[in-house]
Structures are given as structure tokens and as C-alpha cells.
Amino acid sequence: xxxxxxxxxxxxxxxxxxxxxxxxxxxxxxxxxxxxxxxxxxxxxxxxxxxxxxxxxxxxxxxxxxxxxxxxxxxxxxxxxxxxxxxxxxxxxxxxxxxxxxxxxxxxxxxxxxxxxxxxxxxxxxxxxxxxxxxxxxxxxxxxxxxxxxxxxxxxxxxxxxxxxxxxxxxxxxxxxxxxxxxxxxxxxxxxxxxxxxxxxxxxxxxxxxxxxxxxxxxxxxxxxxxxxxxxxxxxxxxxxxxxxxxxxxxxxxxxxxxxxxxxx
Numbered sequence: 001x002x003x004x005x006x007x008x009x010x011x012x013x014x015x016x017x018x019x020x021x022x023x024x025x026x027x028x029x030x031x032x033x034x035x036x037x038x039x040x041x042x043x044x045x046x047x048x049x050x051x052x053x054x055x056x057x058x059x060x061x062x063x064x065x066x067x068x069x070x071x072x073x074x075x076x077x078x079x080x081x082x083x084x085x086x087x088x089x090x091x092x093x094x095x096x097x098x099x100x101x102x103x104x105x106x107x108x109x110x111x112x113x114x115x116x117x118x119x120x121x122x123x124x125x126x127x128x129x130x131x132x133x134x135x136x137x138x139x140x141x142x143x144x145x146x147x148x149x150x151x152x153x154x155x156x157x158x159x160x161x162x163x164x165x166x167x168x169x170x171x172x173x174x175x176x177x178x179x180x181x182x183x184x185x186x187x188x189x190x191x192x193x194x195x196x197x198x199x200x201x202x203x204x205x206x207x208x209x210x211x212x213x214x215x216x217x218x219x220x221x222x223x224x225x226x227x228x229x230x231x232x233x234x235x236x237x238x239x240x241x242x243x244x245x246x247x248x249x250x251x252x253x254x255x256x257x258x259x260x261x262x263x264x265x
Contacts, residue, residue: 014077016041016205017062017173022071023229024057031057033229034071041172044199044206046220048213050251053226055209056100059175062207063095064088093121096166096174096204100181104150104162110137111146114165121169136164139201140194156187163194167202174198176208180215188215195219213252217241225251 015038024032031054039045047055060066061073064080073081080091104113114133118124124132137143140160150158159179166174176195180188192215199206210216216223217237224234225248233240233248243249 013041015039015074016076017207018072018074019058019061020072020074022058022061022068022073024054024061024066024068030229032061032068035226035229035231036071037224037231039205039207041205042199042203044195044208044219044221046208046210046216046223047226048210048216048223048251049226051211054229055226056177058226059097059177059207059209062173063092063097063175093117093169094172096169096171098159098163098166098174098176098179100178104158104165106150108149109146110142110148110150110153110161113150113161114168117165117168132168133164136167137161139167139198140164141190154187155182156190159183159187159191160194163191163198167198167204170202171204173205173207176206176210178210178212179208180210180212185214188212189218191215192218213254 017039019035019037022032022035023030035054035058047058049055057066061068061081062075064083067081072079075091078091080088083091105116108116111130111133114136115129118129118132133146134143137145140163142157142160142164145153145157150161153161179191179195183191195206195208196219198204206219208216208219220237222234223237223240225232225240227247233243233245235243240248241252
């Protein structure tokens with residue numbers, strides 16, 4: 001009688017990004033205190049929390065701009081916090097970063113701002129670069145502004161140009177650091193829609209740091225809340241909205257605590 005084939009359980013796919021018990025201090029200030037977090041490929045993760053809770057610091061660890069005091073950072077199965085600068089640069093080229101204020105070069109026009117990473121990290125011809133710049137501007141809804149300087153752009157347009165630059169190398173991951181800061185509600189929603197659109201069209205993993213709860217609930221598949229350097233809550237937007245954790249409730253409602261109000265007296 002023939003034997004039945006042995007079925008070997010298949011392991012689940014590994015996370016694209018993983019932080020394992022990551023801690024970081026700056027002098028006496030403990031910013032991250034043993035944070036562990038897994039992020040799946042294609043996920044749109046939002047990180048919320050009060051100012052100074054380590055949100056932007058966490059992003060900088062993911063892209064290798066900071067190294068943890070303890071713990072590990074993994075990207076696509078490779079530990080990156082121990083890498084030297086050259087192999088780390090190869091990882092960074094797979095990650096786009098939209099900085100909080102855009103960080104455009106004021107002396108360069110829009111086309112040269114977007115072309116900057118292409119000229120730094122690829123051997124593409126100027127004709128190829130010109131075509132890529134036009135394509136990225138089209139994706140963020142700003143076709144035809146290649147020759148404008150950043151000083152000629154509105155705040156919302158600067159954010160979109162910075163986003164076009166962030167996707168110039170066709171990254172697998174886009175990190176958004178407070179993408180709607182300084183924008184009115186209408187321009188903020190344009191950025192929210194772009195985050196959703198690019199995630200869908202480019203099949204990228206999105207990690208967004210924000211204090212804008214309307215944005216968080218709109219763009220996030222999952223929301224993580226940091227408090228005093230630790231993750232105190234995570235779940236879908238619906239689960240976070242239904243949380244009974246008083247710190248989460250206070251943050252998403254935007255109400256000052258009695259202690260904070262008493263300090264005004």
C-alpha cells in the first residue's frame with residue numbers, strides 16, 4: 001500500500017521590516033524603550049503619539065539614519081543596524097523618505113530636485129531621467145512644473161514635489177514623517193489620497209508618522225500608538241477608535257488632561 005506523502009507545514013512569510021526590542025536614548029532622555037514591531041509588505045502602517053514619544057526616531061532607525069542602543073532592526077530578512085555604510089546605502093535606496101517639511105533644495109528647480117537621487121545612485125542618461133521626472137510629477141498631479149523653483153510653490157505643492165522625489169528610485173517602502181503638517185484640511189486630504197493612491201499603484205509599504213487623526217484613520221490599515229517610548233496600543237482604525245485605554249482615548253479626542261489644564265493656572 002503506497003504511503004501518503006508527508007505534508008511539511010509552510011512557514012508564514014517573514015515581515016518586510018522588523019524591530020526587535022529596540023531602545024534608544026539621547027543623554028538622559030529615553031526615547032524608545034524596548035519597541036518590538038513587525039510590518040508586512042504592502043501594509044499601510046500609521047504611528048501616532050504625542051510629541052517626543054519617539055515616532056520620528058523610530059522612522060530614522062528603519063532607514064538606518066540612527067542605530068539603536070540595544071535591540072535589532074531587520075529589513076527583508078537582513079539585519080541592518082550592524083551594517084557598514086556601503087551595504088546600508090543599498091538598503092536605503094529601497095526606501096523613500098518624505099521629510100516633515102519636504103527638505104527640497106531651494107537652489108534647484110523641481111526637475112533637478114526629483115532628479116537628484118537618480119543622478120546620485122543610478123547611471124541613467126539625462127533623457128531617461130527627464131522621462132522619470134515627468135512620470136513622477138504626473139503621479140503626484142503636478143505635470144509641467146519642472147522649471148519652477150521651490151520658492152514659487154505653495155506648501156501643498158512642495159510636499160507633492162518632495163513625494164515625487166521620494167518615489168524617484170521606485171522604492172519598496174515609503175516613510176512619511178508628518179506629511180500633512182502645515183497644510184489646510186483640503187491640501188491635507190490631497191496628501192492622504194496620494195498616500196493611498198501610491199500604495200495601491202506602486203504596491204509599496206507605507207509607514208506614516210502623524211498626529212493628524214483624520215489622516216491616520218484614512219490612510220492606515222493598522223495604527224500603532226507610542227507612549228513614553230513603548231507601544232501601548234495597536235489595531236485597525238476601527239479598533240483604535242473603540243479603544244478603552246484612557247491614554248489612547250485622550251489622544252484621539254484631542255482633549256487636555258486635568259493635570260495639563262491645572263498647569264495653566
